[in-house]
Amino acid sequence: MKQRRGRILPREEGSPSLDLVIAIMGFLAALALGGVLISYHSAQSWQAGLTGRLTVQILPQGEVPPQNEVNSAMAILQSTPGVASAVVLSDSENVALVEPWLGRDAAIAALPFPRLIDVKLAPGAMPDVDALNRRLKAAAPHAVLDDHRRWIGRLRTASDAVVLTALAILALIAVATAATVAFATRAGLAAHRSVVELLHLMGAQDRFIARAFERHYFISALLAAAFGAMLAAAGFVAAGSLDRLGISGVSFLPPLGLSFADLPWLASVPIGAAIIAWATARVSVIVSLRELY
Amino acid sequence: MVRFENVGMRYGEGPEVLRDVNFALEPGSLTFLTGPSGAGKTTLLRLAFLAEKPSRGLISLFGRELARLKRTDLPPLRRRIGVVFQEFRLLDHLSAFDNVALPLRLSGRRAAAYESDVEELLSWVGLGEKLHSKPPTLSGGEQQRVAIARAVVAKPDLLLADEPTGNVDSDIGERLIRLFAELNRFGTTVMIATHDRNLIEATRARELRLIDGRLVEMRGAR
Numbered sequence: 001m002k003q004r005r006g007r008i009l010p011r012e013e014g015s016p017s018l019d020l021v022i023a024i025m026g027f028l029a030a031l032a033l034g035g036v037l038i039s040y041h042s043a044q045s046w047q048a049g050l051t052g053r054l055t056v057q058i059l060p061q062g063e064v065p066p067q068n069e070v071n072s073a074m075a076i077l078q079s080t081p082g083v084a085s086a087v088v089l090s091d092s093e094n095v096a097l098v099e100p101w102l103g104r105d106a107a108i109a110a111l112p113f114p115r116l117i118d119v120k121l122a123p124g125a126m127p128d129v130d131a132l133n134r135r136l137k138a139a140a141p142h143a144v145l146d147d148h149r150r151w152i153g154r155l156r157t158a159s160d161a162v163v164l165t166a167l168a169i170l171a172l173i174a175v176a177t178a179a180t181v182a183f184a185t186r187a188g189l190a191a192h193r194s195v196v197e198l199l200h201l202m203g204a205q206d207r208f209i210a211r212a213f214e215r216h217y218f219i220s221a222l223l224a225a226a227f228g229a230m231l232a233a234a235g236f237v238a239a240g241s242l243d244r245l246g247i248s249g250v251s252f253l254p255p256l257g258l259s260f261a262d263l264p265w266l267a268s269v270p271i272g273a274a275i276i277a278w279a280t281a282r283v284s285v286i287v288s289l290r291e292l293y
Numbered sequence: 294m295v296r297f298e299n300v301g302m303r304y305g306e307g308p309e310v311l312r313d314v315n316f317a318l319e320p321g322s323l324t325f326l327t328g329p330s331g332a333g334k335t336t337l338l339r340l341a342f343l344a345e346k347p348s349r350g351l352i353s354l355f356g357r358e359l360a361r362l363k364r365t366d367l368p369p370l371r372r373r374i375g376v377v378f379q380e381f382r383l384l385d386h387l388s389a390f391d392n393v394a395l396p397l398r399l400s401g402r403r404a405a406a407y408e409s410d411v412e413e414l415l416s417w418v419g420l421g422e423k424l425h426s427k428p429p430t431l432s433g434g435e436q437q438r439v440a441i442a443r444a445v446v447a448k449p450d451l452l453l454a455d456e457p458t459g460n461v462d463s464d465i466g467e468r469l470i471r472l473f474a475e476l477n478r479f480g481t482t483v484m485i486a487t488h489d490r491n492l493i494e495a496t497r498a499r500e501l502r503l504i505d506g507r508l509v510e511m512r513g514a515r
Binding site: 005007009010195198199201203204205290293 | 342343344345346364367368369370371372373374376382384385386387388391394395396398399400404
């Protein structure tokens with residue numbers, strides 16, 4: 001008759017508190033990873049929107065910007081090699097720009113608002129910004145040329161800071177997960193001490209005994225962290241849906257949702273948690289077994 | 294096979310349980326270890342199956358001096374020893390079959406290769422109908438037979454048994470002793486710690502007696 005081999009260690013009755021802690025860790029890790037992805041995508045899209053463009057402001061003299069300076073600046077821009085187009089923004093476009101800060105009904109006509117010229121560069125064109133600035137100043141003293149370099153630099157710094165913070169949080173979560181699993185493994189070893197000692201006396205290698213523990217904690221961590229990561233993924237998908245429907249909390253923040261294409265990245269959370277649990281259980285068991293003769 | 298030279302053993306700061314123990318077990322020999330309760334029989338066996346390090350003295354096993362071995366050298370030596378523990382030490386979550394098969398599993402044998410051997414051995418010790426029973430559902434005598442089957446299944450080079458017939462009736466006891474004798478005939482060195490005078494007289498083997506932690510040769514092999 002074919003015999004089915006029993007498990008070397010008794011089936012763990014399950015430790016709901018360990019599973020809960022790992023699920024929470026998985027949730028937090030997925031949030032941190034999602035933060036990295038959102039920050040990365042936002043920085044990319046902002047940078048893509050600003051690269052290849054210049055903005056010229058004609059500052060108001062008194063209440064309104066002088067129209068003759070707008071015309072001079074337009075003439076210079078249109079004659080500059082590498083400039084694909086130069087367009088003066090309309091009042092409605094100006095209102096749209098300040099809407100996130102001042103609201104939809106901002107009365108910008110009553111404000112000393114500059115004229116803005118949106119300049120698109122031809123693909124690959126690298127005009128001499130300093131020379132252009134000098135020519136603009138000569139013809140239109142109230143003109144200010146902005147090539148967005150400072151803004152892009154700050155954006156990159158902010159984005160890098162978000163990514164580094166999220167990575168630090170991920171590292172802390174990894175350490176906390178390892179410490180939790182190490183504690184649980186020690187408790188498991190104590191609970192099964194008689195079985196472990198017997199296997200040791202019968203000549204089981206430390207690796208053989210460790211394998212029985214590793215398998216248990218690998219599967220527990222995989223499932224619990226997957227549950228936590230799925231909760232976080234559901235949150236990101238919900239936030240993404242709100243963004244797409246135009247329901248957003250603060251309009252000048254980047255969209256807080258993740259696209260479906262990003263979700264596979266979150267699968268790395270349970271895989272990482274399972275690997276950490278596996279390695280921690282292995283090291284904990286082998287170190288404990290070394291106390292035996 | 295086994296050699297103890299001036300071996301002493303104490304637990305922690307307590308008194309010496311074994312004092313200046315000297316003996317050797319020749320390959321293929323059968324030896325009884327006797328003595329009153331508390332004389333140190335179990336401690337001597339624990340030293341021999343590598344559960345403890347002696348406090349002093351030298352122990353050699355299979356021609357190798359244990360003090361010179363690394364920890365990683367010990368598992369292969371342990372797998373050459375079959376042990377019948379006084380308190381059986383069966384794994385309650387495993388069936389009788391899996392308990393007996395454990396040494397074969399630890400030595401890396403495939404289930405298909407040992408299935409019939411294990412079933413045959415369990416039938417031989419009268420447990421053919423209880424292959425799937427777990428230890429808590431077995432009587433004391435049945436558990437003891439599973440423990441003995443586990444100790445002998447891998448045909449160990451050295452068999453150490455601590456009161457192996459303590460919980461079984463005389464018929465089963467005789468049968469188990471025949472099993473030990475059979476193993477011994479095929480080359481296994483056997484040492485049995487027991488109080489059972491009938492058993493000792495029936496086999497007329499060598500007897501070592503422990504009295505207050507000191508070993509006395511009572512009778513050489515006949």
